[in-house]
Amino acid sequence: EKETREKIIDPWLKEDSGWKEEGIKREVNSVKSKFDIGEYEIKKGEGKEEGRFIDYLLLDEHKKPLAIIEAKRFSLDAEKGSIQATTYQKDIEIKIKFAVPIFLTNGHDWFIKEKGYPTRKISGPFSQEDLQRRRRLIFERQKLSNIEINSNIVDRSRNVEAVKQVLNYLEKGNRKVLINMATGTGKTRVAMAIIYALIKARYIQNVLFVVDRISLGRQAYNDFGSYLKGEPKTILNEFGDFDMDKRVYISTVQTLKSKNSGGGFKLQKFTPGFFDLIIFDEAHRSYYDLERLLFKYFDAIQIGLTATPSKSELRDTYDLFDCPRGEPTVRYDYDEAVRDGVLVPYDAQIIATKVTELGINGLELDDELKTELIKQDEDPRSFKVPGTRFAKYFTDRKTNELIVLEFMDKCYKTEDDKPCKTIFFCSSVNHAEELKKVFDSIYPKLCDDVSVIVSNKDRYMDEVNRFIKDSSPRIALSVGVLDTGIDLPEIMNLAFVTPVFSHIRFWQMLGRGTRSLSACKNRQWLPIIDGIHNK
16 A cells, blocks of 8 residues: 555656645544644554544645545555545544545545545546635535526527526536437527526536537637626637636547647646536547547536437437436427427428439449549449449539439529528538539539538638628538538528438438528528518
8 A cells, every 4th residue: 555655646646636745644643633723643653553544635725624535555446445534534524514525546546525426436636726626616606596597598498497407407416417409409508508507606617618620619619708708718729738727618529639749638738627517519429539538537517418319319328428217318309399499390302313322333334434433443344332332432423413403493592593501411522522513514603602611621611601601602512511510590401412321410410401580690591481581
């Protein structure tokens, strides 16, 4: 045990958590020490001495108790000392009138045991600043049921109820929440209203909002500016220094998991207890954090936001947020939102061809297309591609022409007979560019209204912003960029010209178009239906 302390725990406290020696007391007699005035009796030697001895007592800047660490040797279970440490905790509580948190460790595993919550595993000890902030919040905490919901952030009855549900759930001692609300029903506003209430009730101070795309991070930054005015905020940048003096931190998963120059991850610039609340905006499923490092490293209240219908929700998402019986904490699905008039239903038009349905057999192609295959080092005699993989290999001009012609025939149009705001979900950058050529060839007058929006173009976000704010471009040919996050209620047409196998991804993509008329600011971009601009 002595070796574990000296070689593992001591360096961890000082190098990783920033503790100075004057903030640490070892082998403190819990019976004889005067914790209320900061006078401590330390074990003098190895022999038998009267009293009980705390392995580590962590002190605040005034030398008063902040926390206990109960250490076991590396080979023992870290939780073995739980009862022992509780006895020390009670000795201290008698003197200072409140219970300090307990850390349990064997130098490898760390656990925290604090009043009102079950013992939970953490990634490491907290800093002095973390413990002082958390203690201050506990002393200042108000009942969440007494906090009025901010009607400037949420005003729809269903969203107000969602906020109340979450606050009630947290007040019962839960620390993980899953909010399942269809795209366009106000997930972000609900999240902001929850943050507002938790800050006002002094439950939290430091907030981390996690997304998995930079554009979503910028959008979240603007939302915080609108709904939480006055709260210092920052967007974390993996190529620069992190501001450590804000209240609200917005980051992508990729930034937090980028590598430090000296080794480790950028997220380790923060201590495990730095954040009081973390919100994952769909980012809990991120491809960039499959091992769940963010969940494991930070100890905080965790809220997941998802638009995915429950029938297609991944089972491990429920487990990740401790949802009993596979039920999210809050659910407001697409069908309910349509019934409430918050979202609009969709009308599906299917364009099917032999090629897209059955695929391509090289032997059935004409000589010109066989030559194209040969140029791509493919043998037409053995070349077979299923329809679902077709456009990943090359784009068939005739199929693209058919798609464009059928789209122009079926799509919603404005009064000037141009398509309303539209997103084409393409299968590749090449596919998008080929479709642009087809539009230019068949409908040259639409050349300024059709734009390829893909992430490999310089300043592509400029075109995204024009698509959102201006009447033109009308048609965005996109690969990945506009699948999620874009907020443009006036979108009337969605063209899926790539197969989508994921329910999660499909519902996010479909949600780009399901915002209702009440959300539309530019109604002149909508079609005339029954004599008025409508959706």
